[in-house]
Amino acid sequence: MKTHTKTSLQKLVLEALDIQYRKATQQLQAQLDAMVAGMMRCQTDKTLQALLVSKMARLVQQESTSYQQVGYLQNLQQWILEQCEGSCTGDMTGSLYRQLIRTNFNASSFIAYCKARIEEELAGIAGVESKYIALCKHERDFGHLIYKKKSLKFEPGLADVKTVMLRYVRTELAYLKKIHESIVVKMPPVAAPLQADKIAFSFSVDALAYFFKLLVNAGVVVAEPKSQLFRFVAKVFTTPGTADGGIAEHSFTNKYNQTVQATAKIVRAALVRMLRLVDKEFDLA
Structure with missing residues (x-):
């Protein structure tokens, strides 16, 4: 009798979670068009737009997605809609990028976006020394990164944003250091003129x-x-x-x-x- 009652209770819990999950995905889908329109109006980077929309659309269609991921994207979608309310004063890309980092959006597509963003910045900087200084700033920013309270990483099975990006930045710093050492010409000290x-x-x-x-x-x-x-x-x-x-x-x-x-x-x-x-x-x- 107890086993039967326990099984029935588990079944009810699973059914309730399934209903909650389906309701969450439906809400996510229902507000997707409004989110896209808002990001376009706020001049958000198109690559970042496509990345998020694709992730949400695929998640809605999958049955094996965790409720944690659905909940994460729901919170993200709500944040984006709130930022897009009224008339935007400018490009929202920077604030969205920082929000995704601070909430540990560790999807592989976003990690690739972060790396490409840094690479694009470095391509516009002349000189190894200046590139090195720029990378040092990124190392400091990621090193001091504190995630928002109650933020669970989007992909439970993958490393968090801070770990991956610090490893990437430090690898690039080591590479630039080698280049710098190879081009510095060892010159004898010049005596100071009178x-x-x-x-x-x-x-x-x-x-x-x-x-x-x-x-x-x-x-x-x-x-x-x-x-x-x-x-x-x-x-x-x-x-x-x-x-x-x-x-x-x-x-x-x-x-x-x-x-x-x-x-x-x-x-x-x-x-x-x-x-x-x-x-x-x-x-x-």
């Missing part, structure tokens, strides 16, 4: 640093690695107020990385004077 033999720059060290930063960013000077350029400039140039020891390399490096508007205006004025000289000499005005 103060009288140095090239005098009429503006401050800040202006000198920003001037060279413009040359590098404009592609006029190719500095790889930049540390070699910093060392050269600090040894060869002198500026008003520079002590007998010359420009300190670490000071020049700091000023190169941190420019204030006042310095930019000084350099701009000098560049404008140069342009006027070119126009006058070759009658280009």
Whole structure:
């Protein structure tokens, strides 16, 4: 009698779960068109759109999908619909991308999307050193990643987003480090010239640093690695107020990385004077 009662109870529970599952998938399907329209209106990246829509559509058609996955996509769909309410002020791709990472959407298609996004970013960056710095930022972001409370990963059998992406970023960092080491030419140390033999720059060290930063960013000077350029400039140039020891390399490096508007205006004025000289000499005005 007890066995019969237990079996009947289990059957009722399974039937209730089945009804709940079917109801959830029906709701997911019913709001799919509204979600797509909202993402299009909010200018969401089309690749990311297709990835999510495909995942939801396939999940609705499968019978073996877990209720955990259905629940995950329901919560995601609701979040997207809430973001798309009213008029969008701009591209929603960034916020959606971060939401998927913070809620541990570890589907293999999304992991591939994350990697492609980083690769596209690196392709637009010139120089191994700059690429390395960009990857270090990603390593820091993924390393400090804290998932939202009560967030269960989408694919229970796969590694979480943080683990996979940290492994990927660190592999890329190791690869770039090897490239960097292979192209750095080991040069003998250059003796610092005497103060009288140095090239005098009429503006401050800040202006000198920003001037060279413009040359590098404009592609006029190719500095790889930049540390070699910093060392050269600090040894060869002198500026008003520079002590007998010359420009300190670490000071020049700091000023190169941190420019204030006042310095930019000084350099701009000098560049404008140069342009006027070119126009006058070759009658280009």
